[in-house]
Each structure stands twice: as structure tokens, then as C-alpha cells.
Amino acid sequence: MLVNWLKRIGTYLLVLLGLSILVFIIGRVIPGDPARQALGPRAPEEVVQALRVEMHLDKPYVTQYVLWLKGALKLDLGKSLMTRRPVIEDVKEFLPATLEIVSISALLMAVGGILLGILSTKYSDSWLDGIIRVISYLGIVSPAFVWAIIFMLVFGYNLPIFPTTGRIGLTITAPPTVTGMYTIDYLLNGDIVGFKDALAHLVLPSIALMLGGLAQAARITRSSMTENSTKDYILAEQAYGIPERKILFNYLLKPSLIPTVSVLSLDMASLFGSAFLVEQLFNFPGLSRYGMQAMLNKDLNAISAVVMILGIVFIIVNIFIDIVVAYLDPRVRLMGGGN
Amino acid sequence: MNDKIVDIRDLHVWYRTFAGQVKVLNGVNLNVRRGEKVSIVGETGCGKTTTVKSILRILVKQASIPKGEILFNGKNVLRMNNNELKKLRGSGVSMIFQDPTMSLNPVFTIGSQMYAVIRYSGLPGAEKKSVQQELAVKALKETSMPDPERILQSYPFQLSGGMRQRISIAMSLATPRDLVIADEPTTNLDVTIQDQVLKILKERVEDKGSSLILITHSLGVARETTDRIYVMYAGSMVETAPTKELFKKQLHPYTKALMDCIPKLSGGGVSEGIPGRIPNYLNPGEGCRFAPRCPKAFERCQCEKPEYVDTGNEHQVACFLYY
Amino acid sequence: MNNKHEKIVPKRDKYENIKKAWYKFSLNRMSVVGLVIVCIVIILAVFQPIIAPYPEHVGAYVNFKDASIAPNSTYWMGTDVFGRDIMSRIFYAFRGALIMGVGVLAVVVPIGGILGLIAGYWKDKWISTAIMRITDVFLALPPLILALCVCAILRPTLFNSMMAVCVSWWPWYTRLVYGMATTLRNELYVKSAELLGASKGHIIFREILPNCLGPIFTKMTLDMGWVILTGASLSFVGLGEQPPIPALGTMVSDGAKFLPAQWWIAIFPALAIMVVVLGFNLMGDGVKDMLSSEE
Numbered sequence: 001m002l003v004n005w006l007k008r009i010g011t012y013l014l015v016l017l018g019l020s021i022l023v024f025i026i027g028r029v030i031p032g033d034p035a036r037q038a039l040g041p042r043a044p045e046e047v048v049q050a051l052r053v054e055m056h057l058d059k060p061y062v063t064q065y066v067l068w069l070k071g072a073l074k075l076d077l078g079k080s081l082m083t084r085r086p087v088i089e090d091v092k093e094f095l096p097a098t099l100e101i102v103s104i105s106a107l108l109m110a111v112g113g114i115l116l117g118i119l120s121t122k123y124s125d126s127w128l129d130g131i132i133r134v135i136s137y138l139g140i141v142s143p144a145f146v147w148a149i150i151f152m153l154v155f156g157y158n159l160p161i162f163p164t165t166g167r168i169g170l171t172i173t174a175p176p177t178v179t180g181m182y183t184i185d186y187l188l189n190g191d192i193v194g195f196k197d198a199l200a201h202l203v204l205p206s207i208a209l210m211l212g213g214l215a216q217a218a219r220i221t222r223s224s225m226t227e228n229s230t231k232d233y234i235l236a237e238q239a240y241g242i243p244e245r246k247i248l249f250n251y252l253l254k255p256s257l258i259p260t261v262s263v264l265s266l267d268m269a270s271l272f273g274s275a276f277l278v279e280q281l282f283n284f285p286g287l288s289r290y291g292m293q294a295m296l297n298k299d300l301n302a303i304s305a306v307v308m309i310l311g312i313v314f315i316i317v318n319i320f321i322d323i324v325v326a327y328l329d330p331r332v333r334l335m336g337g338g339n
Numbered sequence: 340m341n342d343k344i345v346d347i348r349d350l351h352v353w354y355r356t357f358a359g360q361v362k363v364l365n366g367v368n369l370n371v372r373r374g375e376k377v378s379i380v381g382e383t384g385c386g387k388t389t390t391v392k393s394i395l396r397i398l399v400k401q402a403s404i405p406k407g408e409i410l411f412n413g414k415n416v417l418r419m420n421n422n423e424l425k426k427l428r429g430s431g432v433s434m435i436f437q438d439p440t441m442s443l444n445p446v447f448t449i450g451s452q453m454y455a456v457i458r459y460s461g462l463p464g465a466e467k468k469s470v471q472q473e474l475a476v477k478a479l480k481e482t483s484m485p486d487p488e489r490i491l492q493s494y495p496f497q498l499s500g501g502m503r504q505r506i507s508i509a510m511s512l513a514t515p516r517d518l519v520i521a522d523e524p525t526t527n528l529d530v531t532i533q534d535q536v537l538k539i540l541k542e543r544v545e546d547k548g549s550s551l552i553l554i555t556h557s558l559g560v561a562r563e564t565t566d567r568i569y570v571m572y573a574g575s576m577v578e579t580a581p582t583k584e585l586f587k588k589q590l591h592p593y594t595k596a597l598m599d600c601i602p603k604l605s606g607g608g609v610s611e612g613i614p615g616r617i618p619n620y621l622n623p624g625e626g627c628r629f630a631p632r633c634p635k636a637f638e639r640c641q642c643e644k645p646e647y648v649d650t651g652n653e654h655q656v657a658c659f660l661y662y
Numbered sequence: 663m664n665n666k667h668e669k670i671v672p673k674r675d676k677y678e679n680i681k682k683a684w685y686k687f688s689l690n691r692m693s694v695v696g697l698v699i700v701c702i703v704i705i706l707a708v709f710q711p712i713i714a715p716y717p718e719h720v721g722a723y724v725n726f727k728d729a730s731i732a733p734n735s736t737y738w739m740g741t742d743v744f745g746r747d748i749m750s751r752i753f754y755a756f757r758g759a760l761i762m763g764v765g766v767l768a769v770v771v772p773i774g775g776i777l778g779l780i781a782g783y784w785k786d787k788w789i790s791t792a793i794m795r796i797t798d799v800f801l802a803l804p805p806l807i808l809a810l811c812v813c814a815i816l817r818p819t820l821f822n823s824m825m826a827v828c829v830s831w832w833p834w835y836t837r838l839v840y841g842m843a844t845t846l847r848n849e850l851y852v853k854s855a856e857l858l859g860a861s862k863g864h865i866i867f868r869e870i871l872p873n874c875l876g877p878i879f880t881k882m883t884l885d886m887g888w889v890i891l892t893g894a895s896l897s898f899v900g901l902g903e904q905p906p907i908p909a910l911g912t913m914v915s916d917g918a919k920f921l922p923a924q925w926w927i928a929i930f931p932a933l934a935i936m937v938v939v940l941g942f943n944l945m946g947d948g949v950k951d952m953l954s955s956e957e
Contacts, residue, residue: 015799019802138936138940141887141891142935142936143895145895146932146935149928149932152918153921270806273807274806276806295810307803310807314803
């Protein structure tokens with residue numbers, strides 16, 4: 001079984017490698033002359049040529065790729081054309097911010113979605129179920145940026161409970177950097193006021209981000225549980241007098257969670273991607289917004305770095321989900337297989 | 340005096356569907372005495388499973404019971420409150436399902452499932468893990484399962500169909516029960532295992548002094564295992580008699596046809612089966628539901644439903660031929 | 663289990679299949695609602711010049727006198743900052759959305775599907791592993807990111823944004839068809855076709871593929887909504903159809919600047935996006951019921 005896990009990790013590493021090649025191709029090969037594109041049509045030729053040399057564009061593609069890869073492994077991701085400083089510095093500053101949003105979203109999505117799904121099953125075909133289903137549908141079809149706009153409207157101006165821009169209020173100073181995540185750093189520093197402020201700034205973006213995934217999780221949990229609720233083993237458990245609550249939260253939930261977990265994995269992995277729209281609207285200085293600006297500015301180094309980080313996040317989420325599925329489904333765990 | 344464990348009287352069950360009310364059970368009468376083994380024989384779709392599920396009240400949400408009563412030890416199951424229902428399911432009745440792949444929860448160990456059954460059986464002391472383990476191991480040993488401790492740690496997919504059915508039998512009798520219901524327990528098993536499983540079922544039930552309702556579509560299985568047979572067609576019982584008596588003499592045309600379907604060693608060729616199909620349960624009409632297929636049907640059969648008639652020797656039949 | 667036996671039994675009425683399909687589809691009221699929504703959107707898009715009250719507002723039209731008017735009887739959804747009728751522009755934007763949906767799927771489904779069939783049928787051969795690994799790489803990135811990436815590098819036009827979405831969308835179909843093909847290739851009818859000496863092409867396209875169509879069509883219907891959503895997200899950041907041609911996402915992002923005072927400029931296009939996606943989603947449920955072989 002250990003061999004299986006090693007094989008799986010090996011596959012993931014291969015995927016990461018493939019991803020880096022893909023990004024490289026998209027960044028260097030397709031657009032023609034990246035240096036010219038970056039500096040614009042009016043820049044003098046010598047400046048563009050200097051940039052070309054600096055970006056190693058005069059060397060063969062394979063060399064360029066290897067050079068980039070070597071640098072990346074040393075955490076030297078080149079310089080960003082936008083911010084004019086090493087990409088790694090940008091990453092260190094912006095990644096924790098996005099991580100804060102994304103982790104809260106992921107947690108809320110999973111817990112909230114599953115709980116709603118359970119509620120929906122328990123009261124299925126009642127008015128409560130109807131409401132939950134309608135809300136789920138709306139949640140699924142509305143992109144995160146729509147929610148972001150609605151929140152800005154409602155909370156920004158009508159009910160100013162939660163702040164709608166930035167990471168912390170204008171009058172508060174940032175905490176000393178330990179992890180880069182303001183909430184944790186404030187806590188580590190014992191600064192409760194700062195902590196509460198940072199947390200408040202996280203609320204709206206996280207919720208806007210997670211609503212789609214929450215709705216999907218609720219929907220799939222419900223359909224999976226209702227489908228399993230007519231199976232013989234559930235009937236048997238009812239026939240033996242096992243209490244309804246135990247059946248619902250235990251014997252019915254566990255076999256039904258597997259499809260939910262698969263969908264949640266996709267949603268969680270894509271949180272980083274959807275985050276950019278939300279960060280843009282809420283003016284939240286996170287990695288996704290940075291990445292999007294990099295793409296609009298054709299900042300190759302930054303783009304590569306962001307994409308690679310996303311790939312790594314995807315793999316980490318996948319590994320985590322694989323572990324969860326193995327726990328849930330003994331067939332996967334013991335036969336080492338699955339799909 | 341042999342009192343009746345279960346007495347089903349004139350049970351009607353309807354299922355609500357998109358197309359209307361499906362009238363599955365049309366006045367079922369059935370009783371089982373203490374220690375008696377009874378079988379329900381009938382073709383697929385005639386309502387055998389619905390009947391027994393009603394006893395435990397595990398019918399689907401769309402089911403409704405417009406008429407009839409089910410007496411368990413004298414009390415009407417259909418009017419029981421939650422506590423009485425818990426007792427019924429914990430120590431009164433247990434059920435073995437047809438498909439061994441689906442009747443055990445695939446993501447829990449055998450042990451955790453058996454312990455849960457014992458825990459909620461209402462047996463004094465059953466909350467203690469040690470008691471649960473002890474009873475589970477004992478029950479497995481009684482059904483000739485090798486190495487019970489290992490079985491308790493295993494998952495259902497690691498075991499064969501025959502083993503899973505034996506586990507179901509063990510679960511159903513791990514704690515004392517008045518009645519065990521077995522819904523076609525051997526239909527999905529290999530022929531070679533069927534005999535073995537039936538034998539174990541019969542032994543266990545007799546050993547514990549429980550009653551048994553065995554559902555099967557095979558008269559042969561009924562003959563081997565039970566004392567009395569109910570023949571069911573399209574939602575009600577058409578004939579019932581002690582096993583020996585029924586095999587000697589069949590009164591209802593349907594039973595006769597069923598008996599003819601069994602190829603006999605004494606020759607006579609293979610029968611042609613029974614022409615026609617089971618009725619449409621949405622609009623079954625007022626009369627006897629077998630009338631459209633019955634070779635002996637007459638005027639009265641189409642418009643009136645026949646009630647049970649006792650013809651002696653505990654042999655009852657619902658057919659106008661015997662009025 | 664499969665509908666393959668329907669080929670053998672002669673049909674009494676050639677419309678029987680359609681009637682049965684419609685019955686199954688319409689069983690769920692919400693699916694019919696979805697179908698109605700989709701039809702309305704299509705009609706609005708196609709007949710925009712006739713139906714929309716101010717079709718000329720789609721182009722480079724400017725009328726500052728009527729700028730930023732709240733919804734009233736003349737302009738049902740209000741006007742934007744250039745005085746253009748929001749409703750007419752939304753109807754026109756449906757065109758771009760539908761074109762994107764159809765265009766992307768027309769490319770992605772055949773390519774992804776064929777790759778999936780090949781990878782599935784010849785599983786355990788190197789070509790299958792190669793295809794699936796490449797699929798995994800593309801799947802490692804959420805659709806939006808890859809699309810953004812490609813789109814940003816190329817010039818922003820509707821066509822390029824469609825290309826970008828195609829690049830990130832095809833792996834889903836490959837994976838879907840691969841999963842089905844690996845199971846189906848062990849079915850008896852495939853084995854017997856092989857024994858009879860049928861060509862691989864025949865087996866793949868005549869035996870396996872027809873049995874995959876159910877989930878494929880269901881996913882296509884649902885994907886129409888998702889592709890349109892992705893397209894809206896792309897145009898939201900300015901990668902897609904360029905102004906003055908209206909696109910749903912662009913209208914939302916333009917309008918976002920004017921919240922909350924002139925809320926209608928952003929809200930109506932946002933609602934339009936939601937409604938379109940909702941329509942396809944609801945319809946997708948019905949398509950799934952219609953094509954499932956359960957009675």
C-alpha cells in the first residue's frame with residue numbers, strides 16, 4: 001500500500017513538471033516576442049534587446065526552460081516586471097493573504113455544505129428542504145463576483161457591518177510578520193484589536209468565494225444521501241431499531257460523503273482561481289489579484305510563479321482528498337485501488 | 340395454547356406514484372404462531388416484501404395503509420408509538436434481506452454493525468462493549484463462521500455472498516427474537532451454498548424458539564424449510580395450508596398451476612407456464628385479481644373479491660370454486 | 663440496463679421515442695422551466711434587432727442626455743453612463759455568450775471525447791497513459807486560470823477567449839469518456855464484436871460511443887451554462903469582446919464602479935448571467951432524466 005502512495009505522489013510530481021512545461025510554452029513560445037510585448041511598441045530597440053538578454057530569450061527554448069527550472073528549485077523565480085522586485089518577495093507578501101481567505105472559505109464550504117445537505121435529507125420534501133434547494137441552485141449558478149458585488153452593495157453601504165476593502169482598516173498598522181497571515185500574526189503578538197479587525201476584513205471575501213462550492217456540496221450531499229437512504233442496509237439498520245439520528249449522522253453519512261468529497265476537492269482547488277475576481281473587487285492584496293495583474297501585464301516570471309503555486313496547491317488538495325477518501329471508503333484503502 | 344405472534348388482518352397498502360395510487364396489497368391475511376415456521380410463496384411483484392416490511396413499519400414514505408391491522412403479540416403495530424416500535428425492532432422482529440451485497444453497510448466493519456444491532460436491541464447490559472463482543476462472537480460461532488474475531492474486523496466486500504448471508508442470519512438472532520423474517524435469503528446465492536444457508540437458518544430459528552416467515556418464489560424451498568405455506572398472488576393470499584397438506588392437494592387454480600411448473604422426476608414433461616401477466620395495480624378492478632388468467636373463472640370472479648373459506652385440515656382458500 | 667435492445671424490437675410509432683423522451687424530461691417541472699428559460703434567451707439573442715427596443719445602442723452610441731437613468735417605462739432596465747439602454751445591450755450580449763458556449767463545446771466535445779475513447783479502449787497501453795497524464799496536467803489548473811493565461815497572452819477578442827476556454831475545457835470530456843470507455847470495453851457486445859473481426863473504428867464509434875452519449879449530452883447541457891459563466895468572468899477582466907460590443911461580464915465590471923447609486927448598470931447584467939446559467943442547469947437535470955435508461 002505504501003508503494004501505491006509513492007506511485008501516486010510520483011504521478012503528481014510528473015503532473016507538476018508537465019505543468020511547468022505547459023506554462024513555459026504558453027509564456028514563451030506563443031506570444032512571439034515577450035520582451036517587446038512587455039516593454040511596448042515605443043521602447044527603443046536597445047532597451048528591448050537588453051531585456052531579451054536578461055530574460056535569456058536569445059538562448060534555445062530548452063536552455064531557457066532548464067535555467068528557469070533551476071532557478072525555481074532554488075526559489076529564485078526571477079524578477080517581476082510589474083513590481084520590479086524579485087517575484088519571490090511578491091509571493092511572500094501576497095500568498096499568505098490569499099491563503100487566509102481560501103482556508104476560511106474551504107472550511108466553511110465543506111462544513112456548511114455537508115451540514116446543509118444533511119438537513120436537507122432529514123427534512124426532505126418539506127418546506128425547509130425546498131428553501132435549501134432553491135438557495136443551493138442560486139448559489140451554484142452565481143459566480144463569485146456577483147456575490148461580491150451584492151455584498152459590497154449591501155454591507156458596504158446599506159448595512160456597514162463588515163468592511164469591504166483591504167486587509168485591515170486604515171488606522172491600524174500591520175502586525176510584525178511571522179507567517180504573513182495577519183490574523184495569526186496578530187494573535188501571536190497578543191493584539192486582539194488587530195486580530196478582530198483583520199478577521200472582519202476576511203469575512204465578506206471568504207463568504208463570496210465559498211458560496212458556489214457550498215451550494216454544490218449541499219446539493220451533492222443531499223442527492224447522495226437520499227439515493228443511499230433507500231438501500232437495503234439502511235432499511236436493515238432501521239429495522240433493527242437503530243435510532244434515526246445515529247443512522248443519519250453516521251451510517252448514512254459515511255457512504256454518501258464520497259461523491260461530495262470529490263466535488264469539494266475540485267471546488268477547493270479552484271478557490272485560488274476564483275479568488276482573483278473577489279480580490280479585485282474587494283481590493284484585497286492577495287496572490288490571485290497579483291497573478292491576474294501579471295497576466296494582464298504579460299509579466300512572465302510572475303505568471304509562471306503564480307501558476308506553479310496554483311499547481312502545487314492543486315496537488316496538496318488532491319493528496320488531502322485522497323487521504324480523506326481512503327478513510328471513508330475501506331475498499332480504496334485496503335485494495336489500494338479505486339478508480 | 341399456541342398464541343399468535345403475528346396476526347395480519349385485511350391489510351391494504353397503497354403506494355403513491357406520479358401516475359396515481361398503486362394498490363399493492365389488497366387485503367392480506369396472515370398469521371404465525373409461536374415457534375411456527377411459515378413461508379410466503381409467490382411470483383415477483385405480488386407484494387410479499389411489502390407485507391413483511393409493513394410488520395416492521397419500514398415502508399417507503401410514499402406508502403400508505405388505508406385499511407387493516409397488524410397485531411404483534413396482541414398489540415397493533417400500526418398504532419405503536421416510538422418506544423413500542425423501538426422494542427418491536429429491538430427484540431420482537433428481525434429481518435434478513437435478499438441481496439447480501441446490499442444488506443450490509445459497505446463502509447463499516449462487520450463488528451461495528453453487529454455491535455450496533457446488539458446495542459439497540461434493548462437487552463439489559465447491551466450498552467457495554469464487552470457484552471456486545473461476547474454476543475457477536477457467540478452468534479457467529481453458531482452460524483458456523485470460522486474465525487469470528489477476524490470476521491468482526493473485516494469489511495463486507497472482503498467476504499463472499501454466502502458468508503454475508505450467514506452473518507445476516509447471525510445478526511438477526513444475536514439477541515432473542517420472537518420472529519425472524521427472511522426475504523428470499525438464498526435467491527442471490529450460488530446453488531451450492533443455498534442448501535447450507537437454509538439449513539443454518541432453520542437450525543438457528545428452531546434452536547432459539549423463534550418463529551420464522553420465509554419468503555421465497557420456490558415451492559421446493561418452502562417445502563424443505565417450513566411447516567405452513569401461504570400462496571400469494573397480486574396483493575393477497577389465495578391459499579394457505581400446512582406444507583404436507585398443500586403438496587397433497589391444491590385447491591386454488593393458481594396454486595395448481597404453480598405446482599405444475601415444477602418439473603417432476605416422475606415424468607410428464609415441462610409445463611407451459613401460466614399464460615397472462617400480473618394485473619395492473621393502478622386500476623385492478625373489483626373482482627378476484629387472478630380472474631383474467633384463471634382457466635376456471637366465471638361471472639362472479641370478475642366483480643366480487645373472494646374471502647377465505649376453510650375446507651378443513653387447516654386448509655384455507657380464497658376462491659369462489661369452493662363457496 | 664442498456665438501450666441497445668431497442669434496435670431489435672420494431673417500433674410501432676416512430677414518434678414513440680420522442681414522446682417517451684419528452685415524458686421523462688418533463689417529469690421534473692424545474693427542467694421544463696429551464697428549457698423555457700433557455701429558449702427565451704435564444705430567441706432574445708437571435709431576434710435582438712427586432713425585439714430589443716433600442717437595437718442601435720449596441721454600437722458606438724452616445725447620448726449623454728439620457729445617461730444613467732434609473733429603470734423606468736422608457737428604459738426598462740435603465741441606461742448606462744453613455745445613455746445606452748441596458749436591456750437591449752443585454753439581449754445582444756446573449757449572442758456572444760451563446761456563441762461562446764456553442765463554439766467551445768463544438769470543439770471540445772469531439773476532441774476530448776475522441777481522446778477519451780482512445781485512452782479508454784486502449785487502456786494499459788502507453789498511449790492511454792500518455793493521454794491521461796497530459797489530461798491531468800491540464801486539469802491541475804482551474805479552468806479560469808488557464809483560460810486567463812492564454813487569453814492574456816493573446817489579443818483580447820471573442821475568438822481568442824473561446825480558444826482559451828477550449829484549452830482548459832477539453833480534459834473534462836476526456837476524463838468523462840475515458841471512465842465510461844474503460845468499463846464499456848469489457849461489455850459482452852464489445853467482446854463479441856471483436857471476436858467477429860469488427861474494425862477498431864467500428865467498435866469505438868458504433869458500439870462504445872452510443873452508450874456514452876447520455877452523460878456526454880447531460881454534461882454538454884450543463885457546460886453551456888458553465889462556459890458562459892467562464893466567458894463572463896473573462897470579459898469581466900476585459901478579456902473577451904471589446905467595447906463597444908456588449909458582453910455580460912464587461913457590463914458588470916463597468917457597472918461595478920457605479921455601485922450603489924446607479925445599481926442597475928451592474929445588477930441587471932449580473933442577474934442576466936445568473937438566469938442563463940440557471941436555465942441550462944435546470945435543463946441539464948431534465949436531460950439527465952431523459953437519457954437515463956431507467957424506467
